[in-house]
Amino acid sequence: MRVPYWNIDYGFLIDILAIPALAVFLSGLYGHYRKIRKGSERLKTRSDKLPWKFGPVFVRSVLTKGILGTVIYRKFYTGLAHGSVFWGMLVLGLGTTLAFANLIAKVPVFSGSFNRWFMAFGLDLAGVCVLAGLLFFLLRRLFPPDRLVTPRERSGFFPMACLLAVILVTGFLIEGMRIRASAPELGSFVGNFVAGLIPGSDHITSYHRYLWWFHGLLALAFVVYIPYSPMVHMVLAPINTALADPRPGPKMGVIDFSRFDDESGEEMPSMGVAKLADFSRKRLLDFDTCLWCGRCHEVCPAAQTQQPLSPKMVMATLAGFLSANDFTDDSLADAIGVDALFNCTTCAACMEACPVSINQPKAIMKLRQNLAMERSELPELMSKAYNSLEQRRHPFFGTGSGPKDWQKGIDVPIFAPGQTEYLLWVGCAATYDERAQKVARAMVKILSAAGVSFGILSKPRCTGDPAKQIGNEFLFTEIAQENIAEFDELGIQKIITLCPHCFNSFTRHYPELGGHYEVIPHSVLIGELIAARRLVPEKSDESICLHDPCYLARRNHIEDPPRLALEAVGRLVEMPRSKRESFCCGGGGGNYWSESSGVRINQVRAKEALDTNTDVIATACPFCLLMLTDGAKKYTEDQKVFDIAELIAARLNLN
């Protein structure tokens, strides 16, 4: 039977020292809490009842993303190394707790097969796993991938990993010395091996004693230093995942502008965010939790095309203000760069890739809202789109099309209250852009062929989504409220959208303004109509690759229905980045109206699609259609990009 604190006098002192160490540790954590509490809003809890949700805590998320770290394993080797360190440390921590339990309550952990298989073998194995994982991380810090060092690297991981490695190595040495001075121990395969390497000496027990204290004190130092180092992510990451609403996308919500009407208040709240104190507590927790791992940087379409934006840079800059306790400096947007903030396409690829559930686009959009609404600072083309939206209620300034041009030569019913089932919401792109108009025409053909009861508004409207993406929530709210009033008047309950941005606005933002509808994206409806055999398109051997619009696949998890529709007319081929990992077309976040220079996102994506060598590139969003059509022009003169509706309509035999 193993003797606890073998060869150590007053070993319990290390347990006593653990008390102040724990106090410093907790005080460090309290420091984080105090900073986060300076945020402008408390955590908003969703009122709807969800399974696995208790108060503000999303239990399933904390178990999967927070503790199991499921997202980390998307990078296999990093995931494996992280898993080895995390689970290894957990087992070692348990071992230490059991040893303490043995000391104070004589829990028999050092005898029998439990000692052999857990306290000896199990803990040695855990130690080896942790060391192997640490070795991986240390090597990776020495030879870092681009994402770790761009735009800058977080200091603090390397020394903490070294410290932990020293603790582990000294732990094995102590074990080896104990075994060398006593007898080999069943199960302690590392200890026995190390013991074999240690030369015999009269001083071995003295060395053991010194090293034991050194090891113990180092371990306490490690614990003390956790809240003051990047290792605090061990605590913050599970909390952040627990509090992050697991619905996909940034969940921008709407702004109640009546708050700004009361000018008698001492301090007017800011529209959007100008200074750190304007951010909600959850956002501050995001900045504090960020690991600077750069996974977001790696998938960000803006960062990958050498534009000034990098979501990691945004997080790192804001974390800098947070750690400096600088809550009043209103130059956050300038510190990040106004151009960078407008580069964001709101594609949410960063959120999807983030291992600790950080909502980067929301922080970016909040800063953008302030630029748009308080500082009236917009890039030139976006400001033209904004002006057009404000004056004409559509953003397609300079369009050569009238509102009814797309209907020329076809019969399009107008929504009749009490008679028509679906409102076909055409949206601004399919109304005012000549190329996208073909999508609306194709959809009319499809709906008529399937015998769906549908009608359009007599006067075209825009959801206001471009205003929201540009950052002007006020204009969005105005437009949305006008639409809701008209829908109420017409008794509209069901809406078919041609554009995923409209779908997203109707389902995510309109309900918060009082507009509740059953909304279905056209690609989903087409899939359903085919499944119900209300549409029987002709199948061909044409190969088709699908570009998943961010606002369908990533932001609303609609991935399979468009594929089902396409499989009815051709042979589907997947792009390397598809479904939730789709790469943006570059048109989101108002960037359809942007002057990009250098490498262009739409060209990168079009190239990826063309490289599949399929006959056709399909998509299900008019903005993606326009961006990819434009992007593909760099590589081919052939018209290869089509909307799902166009592909299906072309294969309908209407005789």
Place this chain on the structure above:
Amino acid sequence: MKIAVLAKVVPDYEVPAGDFELAGNRAHARYTRMIGLYDENAIETGIQLKEKYGATLGIVSYGQSEDVPILRKAIAMGGDSLHLVLGESDDPYVIASNLKIALEQLQDVDLVLAGQQSADLDRGVVHGVLAEMLGCTFLAQISRIESDQGRWTVCQNHESGSRMLQFSGKAVLSITSSPENVPRIPAVRAIMAAKKKPVEKLQGTDAPPMQVEEVKVEIPKLESVCEFLPFEDMQETSRMLLARLREERYL
């Protein structure tokens, strides 16, 4: 310093030619209404003068009550007050006489700014007539204005260059667009505040119109003629395209 900017609410000036239609010799009522293009440049110029010299800025318009929500944009941009003379005439003399009522009400206006021409009728006459009525200097196509010890220095833009001019006393200036006077986007708080600002509505006068009769209004019919150029040698095709465009007087 007191500045007044004349702003006119017009039908959407960007309606595509193919979609444009007349009703009663004027743009169809279905088009969205907005402040004229050059008038916004004039408002922006006025705001910049207000910011630079601490002037007060009145926005003066001639039109109907329905124009008020649209004109509030000028207040949101930075105007101090809004004065609307009610009336419906298209006659430049009638319009100028009515605008004069509001300007006299404002008292001691040093400078009247107006877009170089309205975005609907494109005449560019009202400000000249108004200057005549007010008995003050009139300068057209102005892009920059500075004030120094009671004298104004202005930059007059021409197609092929510019002229710096100086004068003192009151003036009416027609403003052209330039990179310096791109209209600002009003901040949301300013839009909200502008909605609450009282508007001075003045009864218009029945001034005698000019002795001119509108006989007929026509808009060009949009015709598209498609011509294919042979494409064997890109340079040759470009040359041909250039020659054809010149021939048809597009260039």
